[in-house]
Amino acid sequence: MTDGANTMADGKPERISEAEYAVMEALWVRSPLTAAEVCEEVCQSRDWSLATVKTLLSRLVTKQAIATEPDGRRFLYRPVLARTDYLGGESRRLVDRLFGGRAAPLFAHLAEQEALTDADIAEMETLLKELRK
Template structure:
């Protein structure tokens, strides 16, 4: 199964088209991508082949057309990318990163209500402080406190 972090930015662009369409022929994908990007047909076909090789897409031939379907769901891919990104951050800094992301992102009222509900539930079990888990916490200048190594 594909790992989202193995996809390039260009491959993500193709996946977004296919996730939206659920399945699509190569000519349809090429048409949609070329309406937004200045990519050649051969570039798009190369990216599609790479995504099939990475097991992000499956393909079947119908007559002379190739039909592509995702093998990884959009939500699963987003979850993988988010986890990968946050795994790279010090635990102590993740809250700030999330707050900045929320502040910088256009959210619907429903999104905000969902976030408020999640935060209201989490506050009841949240620790007072999150421990630094930097590689060398005692010498980490960016972390405000170093309560203990994790």
Template sequence: MGRLGELERAVMDALWDRAEPATVRTVHADLVERGLAYTTVMTVLTRLTDKGLVRRERDGRAWRYAPAAAREDYIAELMLEALALTGDRGPALVRFANSVSTDEAEALRRALENPR
């Protein structure tokens, strides 16, 4: 899946924060504080679509964009890719588990006790 650049991440965050697919104009408005050109946002959305991270559907003359996967799915995939970089996942998992908060450790414990 690969890591997102800063601008790609901002665009994805704007999409993940929405309940429904958004037009380029809507995403551009969400990122107005960045001072981006409309065409820059359109280009980023097109590239994210080409990478398979965003899906789009026609709505009249415009496209509506939505994340192809939930934010949690994307983050989990990044974590799995990072784990794949090591020959022995055990030590990396232990190091990770020792670095999380008590609440996060409890969430991990619950997930391990009740796998899908």
């Protein structure tokens, strides 16, 4: 954690919906951003209006996933929830919910679906070696 972003051990991290996640993604790539800038990043691909983005931003503020800082007359938005924490949490949730907390069966399913690329396999081998050390 080179970064000062607190991982903030608040009791219950409020769930982030799929639409909200798209907004988070933009902010994880670059931040802080204004609402309009976020819209530039996501409105084309999802076919949203600026109003929609604003709603999502304020919901994310409520959920304390992002924070605002005043910049003159408007706000800049930046993530509070770290991308890593979110990804880790979601991954964990899936594994717990569907695979009894075991990662191996998940891996097996992905393999069965041929969802693993050669690069994945190579990377994971490296990873596993690391873990055994």
